[in-house]
Amino acid sequence: MKHPNEKIMRELIDYTAKKSGRQRTGCFIVQSDRIISKAISTVEKYKDPTAHGEMNAVRKICRKQRNYHLKDCWVYSTQIPCPMCTSAIVWAEAKGIVYGWDGRHTWGKLDIDPKTILKKARKNIEIFGPFLEDACLKIRGYKKR
Ligand SMILES: [Zn+2]
Numbered sequence: 001m002k003h004p005n006e007k008i009m010r011e012l013i014d015y016t017a018k019k020s021g022r023q024r025t026g027c028f029i030v031q032s033d034r035i036i037s038k039a040i041s042t043v044e045k046y047k048d049p050t051a052h053g054e055m056n057a058v059r060k061i062c063r064k065q066r067n068y069h070l071k072d073c074w075v076y077s078t079q080i081p082c083p084m085c086t087s088a089i090v091w092a093e094a095k096g097i098v099y100g101w102d103g104r105h106t107w108g109k110l111d112i113d114p115k116t117i118l119k120k121a122r123k124n125i126e127i128f129g130p131f132l133e134d135a136c137l138k139i140r141g142y143k144k145r
Helices: 008-020 055-065 083-091 114-120 132-137
Strands: 026-031 036-039 073-079 097-100 125-126
Touching: 008 026, 008 036, 008 073, 008 097, 008 132, 036 055, 055 073, 055 083, 055 097, 073 132, 083 097, 097 132, 114 125
Parallel strands: 073 097, 097 125
Antiparallel strands: 026 036, 026 073
C-alpha cells in the first residue's frame, strides 16, 4: 500500500468523529494494508496527560504484539503529532507518519516542531501532511485559519 492512503485517512476521520463526539484526535497504526490499532485521545477521560490518540494507539498494539517496535508501520493521525507522540513514534521506529491538520497551536505547551524531532532521529521516518486537512478540521468543528 502506498502512503498517504486516502481510504485509510477517511476511515480514521469517520472513526474519530464517531468515537470522540467530535472533540478528540484519532490515530490508526497501519501495517502493510491492515489497520492494526485504533485509538482516540483519552486525556480528560482518564486524567492522563500522556493519553493522546497516538500514544494510546502505539501502547495498544505494542502490548498486543508484545513488542515495542513498529518498524514496518505507518502512524495515521487526524492532527500533527505533538513532540511527546512524535518521540514515542521515534522510539517505536515506525516507518512513517501521515497527519490530517497542522494543529500545533492546540498543543502549544511545548513549541518544538515534530519535523525537527524527526530530523534528529537516527532512523529516517517519513512524514506526510497536511492530508485531507479540511475533513480533519471538521471533526473538531474547526475551519482552516
Ligand atoms: Zn501527542
